[in-house]
Amino acid sequence: MFVLGIETSCDETSASIVADGRKVLSNVTVSSVRQHRKYGGVIPEIAFRMQLETIAQVTEAAIEEAGIRKPQIGLVCVTQTPGLLGSLLVGVSFAQALGQSLEVPVLGVNHILSHIYAGYLQDRALRLPFAGLIVSGGHTSLYAVKDFDRIELLGSTQDDACGESFDKVAKIIGLGYPGGPEVEKAARQGDRRAYRFSCSNTARPFDFSYSGIKTAVLYHVRKATRNGARKLSRKEVCDIAASFQENALEVLVAKSVAACRATRLRSLVVGGGVAANNRLREMAQERCQEEGIKVYFPSKPLCMDNAAMVAGFGYQLFKKGATAGILKAVS
Ligand code: KG4
Numbered sequence: 556m557f558v559l560g561i562e563t564s565c566d567e568t569s570a571s572i573v574a575d576g577r578k579v580l581s582n583v584t585v586s587s588v589r590q591h592r593k594y595g596g597v598i599p600e601i602a603f604r605m606q607l608e609t610i611a612q613v614t615e616a617a618i619e620e621a622g623i624r625k626p627q628i629g630l631v632c633v634t635q636t637p638g639l640l641g642s643l644l645v646g647v648s649f650a651q652a653l654g655q656s657l658e659v660p661v662l663g664v665n666h667i668l669s670h671i672y673a674g675y676l677q678d679r680a681l682r683l684p685f686a687g688l689i690v691s692g693g694h695t696s697l698y699a700v701k702d703f704d705r706i707e708l709l710g711s712t713q714d715d716a717c718g719e720s721f722d723k724v725a726k727i728i729g730l731g732y733p734g735g736p737e738v739e740k741a742a743r744q745g746d747r748r749a750y751r752f753s754c755s756n757t758a759r760p761f762d763f764s765y766s767g768i769k770t771a772v773l774y775h776v777r778k779a780t781r782n783g784a785r786k787l788s789r790k791e792v793c794d795i796a797a798s799f800q801e802n803a804l805e806v807l808v809a810k811s812v813a814a815c816r817a818t819r820l821r822s823l824v825v826g827g828g829v830a831a832n833n834r835l836r837e838m839a840q841e842r843c844q845e846e847g848i849k850v851y852f853p854s855k856p857l858c859m860d861n862a863a864m865v866a867g868f869g870y871q872l873f874k875k876g877a878t879a880g881i882l883k884a885v886s
């Protein structure tokens with residue numbers, strides 16, 4: 556079955572054709588990130604205006620690239636929640652209109668859970684059940700994926716998301732937006748042991764907290780610059796980035812390994828924007844190998860917001876029948 560996926564939850568407009576939930580025939584994504592850069596964060600009005608302008612073209616391009624014709628599409632899957640309201644509305648309205656005209660069902664899927672699917676989409680060796688760590692700009696959560704309609708939440712962030720803390724720390728130390736890739740780049744030239752910044756402990760073992768570590772960096776910078784009276788040197792910026800990144804990522808790896816142990820799961824899938832971080836990939840591979848856990852990272856385009864994961868995950872849910880609250884038949 557050819558499934559069309561549509562994703563417009565934040566600043567990306569993405570459309571993809573996936574065959575039978577596993578074969579990505581196309582995955583076309585455009586981003587409005589450049590327009591948000593000067594504001595240091597996503598401006599919802601700018602995001603959804605661009606999505607409104609590009610969604611039809613992006614979808615046409617995805618269908619053309621896949622080498623299929625529109626009537627061959629058997630199902631439309633669209634990100635329904637969570638995300639920016641205006642952006643979600645653009646995707647959902649477009650998907651519903653298209654589904655209605657093609658007379659095929661339209662499935663609304665959960666954005667975070669579809670990130671888990673990105674790893675499954677890519678690696679045919681991966682089998683259910685597995686643990687899923689989703690680390691993005693809005694979410695930091697651990698799941699036990701028993702089946703695609705039986706995903707149990709093990710823990711999530713109690714305050715800031717991990718990606719959000721990268722974005723905030725980047726701003727504090729004068730790096731650009733989005734902060735994750737900028738912090739990673741600076742960290743490569745820094746000393747990870749230069750400073751000690753730590754994530755706060757959480758009452759439950761698989762929850763996360765990233766607000767404390769960001770505040771620790773803020774206080775350190777205020778003190779070091781005498782409240783902005785002097786600028787941080789490049790070395791200081793790189794050392795802060797490396798020290799922050801090390802602890803922020805160490806916590807993700809330690810909790811994921813502990814969750815795998817507690818649930819006796821032997822495979823771990825990491826997804827979401829932060830999964831693009833090379834240091835995280837390195838640390839997770841190393842720790843998981845020691846523990847006998849197989850770790851799966853999607854390719855970088857599949858870590859970021861994309862419609863292929865939406866099409867693939869939606870297909871699995873569709874195969875399982877009408878899951879109440881998720882399946883939205885148009886007619
Ligand atoms: O999944 P995503 O594209 O969008 C959301 O659903 O949030 O994730 C975006 C987040 C941003 O906070 C960004 O700074 C972070 O992922 N990110 C990274 C890296 N690349 C993107 N964080 C750390 N290292 C990276 N290389």
Ligand code: ZN
Pocket residue numbers: 666670691827828859860
């Ligand atoms: Zn996302």
